[in-house]
Amino acid sequence: MVIIGENIHVIARAVSVAIRERDANVIRDLAKAQTEAGAGYIDLNVGPMKKDTEETMEWLVNTVQEVTDLPLSIDTMNPVAMEAGLKHCKKRPLLNSASGKTDSKEHMLPLAKKHNCNVVISVITDKGMPPDVDSKIESIMDTAAYANELGIPNEDIWVDPIILPVSTAGEGQRFAVTNLEFLKILEDVLPGVKSTVGLSNVSNGVPDELRPVLNRVYLVMLGKTGLYSAIADPLDKELMSLIKGEMAKIVELIHKTMDGEDIDLAALSQKEVEYVKTAKVLMGETLYSDAWLES
Amino acid sequence: MEYKAPVEAYTGVVREVTIGKGNKSLKIGGENILPLHFFDQGSNPNPAKFALEVLDMEPQDWPEHLIQPFKDVISDPVKWAKKCEELGADAVFLRLVSTDPAVKDSSADEAAALAKKVAEAINVPLIIYGSGDDKKDAEVLPKVAEACDGMNLLIGPVLKENYEIVGKALLDHGHNASALSPLDINLLKELNVKLGKFFPAEKIVIDPESAALGYGMEYSFSLMERVKQIGIITKDNMTMMPIIADLGGECWKTKQAKETKAQGLLWEGMTALSLLLAGANILVLRHPESLKLIKEMIETR
Numbered sequence: 001m002v003i004i005g006e007n008i009h010v011i012a013r014a015v016s017v018a019i020r021e022r023d024a025n026v027i028r029d030l031a032k033a034q035t036e037a038g039a040g041y042i043d044l045n046v047g048p049m050k051k052d053t054e055e056t057m058e059w060l061v062n063t064v065q066e067v068t069d070l071p072l073s074i075d076t077m078n079p080v081a082m083e084a085g086l087k088h089c090k091k092r093p094l095l096n097s098a099s100g101k102t103d104s105k106e107h108m109l110p111l112a113k114k115h116n117c118n119v120v121i122s123v124i125t126d127k128g129m130p131p132d133v134d135s136k137i138e139s140i141m142d143t144a145a146y147a148n149e150l151g152i153p154n155e156d157i158w159v160d161p162i163i164l165p166v167s168t169a170g171e172g173q174r175f176a177v178t179n180l181e182f183l184k185i186l187e188d189v190l191p192g193v194k195s196t197v198g199l200s201n202v203s204n205g206v207p208d209e210l211r212p213v214l215n216r217v218y219l220v221m222l223g224k225t226g227l228y229s230a231i232a233d234p235l236d237k238e239l240m241s242l243i244k245g246e247m248a249k250i251v252e253l254i255h256k257t258m259d260g261e262d263i264d265l266a267a268l269s270q271k272e273v274e275y276v277k278t279a280k281v282l283m284g285e286t287l288y289s290d291a292w293l294e295s
Numbered sequence: 296m297e298y299k300a301p302v303e304a305y306t307g308v309v310r311e312v313t314i315g316k317g318n319k320s321l322k323i324g325g326e327n328i329l330p331l332h333f334f335d336q337g338s339n340p341n342p343a344k345f346a347l348e349v350l351d352m353e354p355q356d357w358p359e360h361l362i363q364p365f366k367d368v369i370s371d372p373v374k375w376a377k378k379c380e381e382l383g384a385d386a387v388f389l390r391l392v393s394t395d396p397a398v399k400d401s402s403a404d405e406a407a408a409l410a411k412k413v414a415e416a417i418n419v420p421l422i423i424y425g426s427g428d429d430k431k432d433a434e435v436l437p438k439v440a441e442a443c444d445g446m447n448l449l450i451g452p453v454l455k456e457n458y459e460i461v462g463k464a465l466l467d468h469g470h471n472a473s474a475l476s477p478l479d480i481n482l483l484k485e486l487n488v489k490l491g492k493f494f495p496a497e498k499i500v501i502d503p504e505s506a507a508l509g510y511g512m513e514y515s516f517s518l519m520e521r522v523k524q525i526g527i528i529t530k531d532n533m534t535m536m537p538i539i540a541d542l543g544g545e546c547w548k549t550k551q552a553k554e555t556k557a558q559g560l561l562w563e564g565m566t567a568l569s570l571l572l573a574g575a576n577i578l579v580l581r582h583p584e585s586l587k588l589i590k591e592m593i594e595t596r
Contacts, residue, residue, distance in 0.1 A: 167481060169479045169480055169481050285529070286529075286531060287480065287481070287484050287525050287529075287531050287533075287534065288481050288484075289481045289482070289483075289484035289485035289488060289533075290481070290485045291484070291485045291488035291489055294488055294489070294492070295484075295488040295491075295532070295533055
């Protein structure tokens with residue numbers, strides 16, 4: 001699994017201040033730490049970036065490239081900022097992201113062709129978020145076909161099914177399950193495509209101390225259904241251990257839960273029980289509440 | 296070819312909760328079928344019950360046609376409660392509205408004394424609700440629980456903000472808890488989990504909030520439906536509790552119910568019928584004629 005390190009993100013106040021004040025050390029430290037932790041890409045989430053776009057992107061991309069050889073993921077909805085970032089990348093970058101919206105098809109997708117890069121394409125269209133597996137597949141097939149016509153091969157497309165918070169009343173758990181099903185059939189309908197997700201959104205709205213376990217378990221589950229990469233926190237050591245196969249017993253427990261096998265909770269440690277309970281919530285087997293580990 | 300209707304069997308059973316003691320008691324819940332699915336395998340041993348609402352002070356904003364049936368007793372909560380019993384209520388629901396700091400801020404001791412008087416005067420079980428102000432209820436409800444020690448009443452609303460203190464008092468004095476969360480299944484479950492850590496699950500009733508017809512009733516409907524499905528179909532331990540639908544107050548707040556008596560009766564009757572279909576086990580009404588209406592409707596089934 002390729003981890004696209006998410007920590008250079010303008011929502012983090014330290015990062016937005018560092019970008020505004022050109023404080024290279026903050027950015028370099030984050031890039032270095034993520035590289036050492038085993039990230040495969042460094043994501044640069046710069047938001048809409050309306051001011052000094054060209055100059056800021058050049059500075060940011062170069063600052064990061066001073067300390068890492070990893071390829072970059074340029075993460076913005078603004079096509080001007082996107083192009084400004086892409087053109088300074090030394091390694092083949094990831095355009096993050098395009099979608100099936102008309103605006104994105106016209107202004108983002110052509111950039112992926114022009115700069116010969118990998119491109120994240122989400123299932124969103126002009127109609128919004130497709131509500132179920134079938135409509136997600138239908139929408140990504142349309143957008144992928146459009147990209148193919150522009151000359152972008154399936155191998156360069158990283159499909160994003162869009163993760164929503166599991167805690168959203170009623171619908172959140174259904175969406176969590178829908179994405180697992182979507183990934184299972186993606187390879188069959190679009191041979192050669194890769195996949196990615198914005199992992200931490202699954203735990204958005206959940207009390208901070210409970211977020212990591214949801215992120216970790218969901219990543220293992222998504223991995224089982226064939227996920228290629230995830231935008232996630234490489235500084236979460238347990239998350240990295242899980243995907244590197246260093247916690248085989250926990251991974252096996254999560255897989256068994258997904259397969260509906262009976263698990264004797266009494267024979268497990270507290271921590272293992274928590275992993276199993278979390279997997280059951282993400283499978284939609286037990287109703288979510290903030291107290292899911294306590295019941 | 297002969298058609299054979301499919302028959303479903305479920306694994307979950309809603310806990311049976313007894314409110315009151317001896318011949319002054321009733322049971323709610325206990326079903327292992329979805330609401331009114333009498334064609335499926337299983338049963339509902341305790342058909343829905345109906346309570347009539349009494350306030351602890353003379354109502355300030357009730358229309359004339361709602362006051363009318365209680366005209367001679369409306370300034371005396373004890374007499375009013377007895378009247379509800381005469382009018383066929385399965386239980387009396389006493390709302391301590393005067394304790395609300397924004398109303399009269401009357402004291403916890405006064406409220407407790409009244410609650411005890413009402414409980415002793417009637418021959419049907421009593422449900423008692425505080426004003427809904429979480430801080431004031433944390434003072435009032437423990438006093439009420441103590442004054443009515445051992446009577447096994449249903450007392451609420453137990454909220455996320457005060458479940459520890461109120462829950463403990465209810466436990467110490469042998470009552471049932473009505474746990475209220477604002478129209479959200481995840482919050483509802485969380486409250487039950489937290490309360491259930493020290494309070495017996497078989498003495499918890501779920502109040503998911505009941506909105507009136509035309510004022511968001513569909514949210515309450517879907518939520519109750521989902522609570523029942525998750526409890527009865529998927530056997531979620533923390534949603535297998537009976538549901539109380541506290542709907543009378545919401546209905547009689549509407550412009551339509553205030554306008555004319557006929558509209559008011561239908562508003563309350565239709566809301567009650569809908570929430571009954573969604574799975575409510577005990578419903579709280581205000582007007583004796585809508586009570587009669589809905590009882591007739593069920594009995595002619």
